[in-house]
Amino acid sequence: MKDVSFELDGRRIEAAWWGPGPEEAPTLVLLHEGLGCVALWRDVPAKLAAMTGFGVMAYSRLGYGQSDSVALPRPLTYMHDEARDVLGRVLDAQGIRRCVLVGHSDGASIALIYAGSHQDRRVRGLALLAPHVMVEPFSIGEIERARDRWNTTDLLQRMAKYHRDPAAAFLGWNGAWLDPGFPAVLDLQPEIAHVRVPILVVQGAADPYGTLEHLHIIERETYCPVDRLVLPGVGHSPHLEATGPTLDAVADFANRLFRVHEPAK
Numbered sequence: 001m002k003d004v005s006f007e008l009d010g011r012r013i014e015a016a017w018w019g020p021g022p023e024e025a026p027t028l029v030l031l032h033e034g035l036g037c038v039a040l041w042r043d044v045p046a047k048l049a050a051m052t053g054f055g056v057m058a059y060s061r062l063g064y065g066q067s068d069s070v071a072l073p074r075p076l077t078y079m080h081d082e083a084r085d086v087l088g089r090v091l092d093a094q095g096i097r098r099c100v101l102v103g104h105s106d107g108a109s110i111a112l113i114y115a116g117s118h119q120d121r122r123v124r125g126l127a128l129l130a131p132h133v134m135v136e137p138f139s140i141g142e143i144e145r146a147r148d149r150w151n152t153t154d155l156l157q158r159m160a161k162y163h164r165d166p167a168a169a170f171l172g173w174n175g176a177w178l179d180p181g182f183p184a185v186l187d188l189q190p191e192i193a194h195v196r197v198p199i200l201v202v203q204g205a206a207d208p209y210g211t212l213e214h215l216h217i218i219e220r221e222t223y224c225p226v227d228r229l230v231l232p233g234v235g236h237s238p239h240l241e242a243t244g245p246t247l248d249a250v251a252d253f254a255n256r257l258f259r260v261h262e263p264a265k
Helices: 042-053 078-093 106-116 137-152 155-159 166-179 189-193 212-220 243-260
Strands: 005-006 009-013 015-018 027-031 057-058 099-104 123-129 199-204 227-231
Touching: 005 078, 015 189, 027 078, 027 106, 027 166, 042 057, 042 166, 042 243, 078 106, 078 123, 099 106, 099 243, 106 123, 123 243, 137 155, 137 166, 155 166, 189 212, 199 212, 199 243, 227 243
Parallel strands: 027 057, 027 099, 099 123, 123 199, 199 227
Antiparallel strands: 005 009, 015 057
């Protein structure tokens, strides 16, 4: 792993790189979940680099990991803001030339918003792990239980192992999701309809944060080919709970994009 952290608008963004650089091979760009960061991808980046021969870049969004913090409360548009105002500049800063956006949870939503809002020829595909494309009422109960754990357990101390500002990381995410106005914001059907690259969706059938309806909406609303992998008994983190089949699917998807449809340059 190589530290490739950088500054954006005077604020530090933690970033790391595995495998070859963007001038040598395509890149898998990892976009973390609502409570994630670079470190919480664990050994997934190294495994993907070894499986594909491609570069892998992960970064921690502001307020997460070792990146600089943010003011609270986060705006309800925080995923749209990241996609529209930040992600493209991250790709610029890292010299990305050809990539697949690999997003988990909130990160998958950000990937969809980006691809549906930008004509960025660098992005050749989306690999979405447990994406959110709308708010399901049942998932709010799980987010409320997370708030209870924050208030009654040592969750702050455990998150402090990975985040410089664990309160910003947790409260920014939790507060937005529990805001009554959030469902009106997180309706990604318009963005999905404008995606123009192939999509892979990996969904756990036992995900407490989302049902297969998210996958069905993506399949129904996009004009692009959608590959799917539904994993029985798997929850919200398929790359950690079912690492083998999940990474096999992501690697196969990326290899087909770059080695079959688009020979390496």
